Amino acid sequence: MLVVAAVPLGFWPTWASVWEDRARERSPAWGLWTLGDMATLLVTMRSPGSGVGEYGYVVVELLCHASVWFMVGLATLNPIRSFGRREGKLRVLDAYLPANPFAVGETHIGKAVFAAQGFAQAETIVRFSGPIVPAARLPQGLSGASDRYLQIGRDRYMGPSGRIDDLINHSCSPNAGLRFTDDGVFLVALRPIAPGEEIAWDYSTTLADPDWSMQCACGSPECRGVIRAFALLPAEVQDRYRAMGIVAPYLDEHDMGRRVA
Incomplete structure (x- = not known):
């Protein structure tokens, strides 16, 4: 549980840096990490004998990676746009996150x-x-x-x-x-x-x-x-x-x- 609690602390410098300037990170990498965490969580849940601690670690990793992905590039509900393709018009995050100044x-x-x-x-x-x-x-x-x-x-x-x-x-x-x-x-x-x-x-x-x-x-x-x-x-x-x-x-x-x- 200490390792699980330490994960958000490790992400704190990244959150602070991205909040100041989103251009420092690339959206596709964080998107792939997020999707990888989701796949890991599904595999873990299907594995016999998996404990709550294993679930907790993967869930926290998923939430941390997803939060950075949202901050740096997921500016619409269209996942294609999140990976750098300028397609789709359903912008949602601009109302909540400051534009990169x-x-x-x-x-x-x-x-x-x-x-x-x-x-x-x-x-x-x-x-x-x-x-x-x-x-x-x-x-x-x-x-x-x-x-x-x-x-x-x-x-x-x-x-x-x-x-x-x-x-x-x-x-x-x-x-x-x-x-x-x-x-x-x-x-x-x-x-x-x-x-x-x-x-x-x-x-x-x-x-x-x-x-x-x-x-x-x-x-x-x-x-x-x-x-x-x-x-x-x-x-x-x-x-x-x-x-x-x-x-x-x-x-x-x-x-x-x-x-x-």
Whole structure:
């Protein structure tokens, strides 16, 4: 029974990930697992000597696999559509599950995140997440595009999450910005963002290390050419970002920690 109870706990990260972005999983695989569980349950029920524990394990597995299948792809009552065929019109889940708000595509600099739905000004786009890493334990040799660590304090960084926030690019003319709250770090829209528009924020609004830099190819008319620490931005840009409330709070402290090389 302990194994049966542990199954939903193992599925919790998948449920959380899929709720945030359905595109991370493919519907056919989860559908096949669900159908396989159903077949296993039928065989188990017909086998002599099968106990309640065996039934319970298969039933829990079936429910967990089916729940993910519904979340990622079973958008209609038509099972053919669930496996990627655009046939049928009996949509039922759109009324209950949020549409995937993001689409991952390619630009001239690689992967990028685009809005699959509109975002209003000041609306929260996504919560940044990832393991918290002390500055002294940062991996060595991080630089440029390979550095996916976000500074969140004088001596603290947030590591890669493996989620959509890892893929959001920099722009010197951002349409989004990070806000630090007691509940976490959130990306918010600085202006209305239309469906199909790339979502981007200015990396400099969290950077304290004057020695860190990355070549910028955002293509904005205001492109600075190099992404560097916030303190090295022009004074008018610093003031504009402060007025927007998207400057990391530790950047205005006098005794800022330095990033460990």
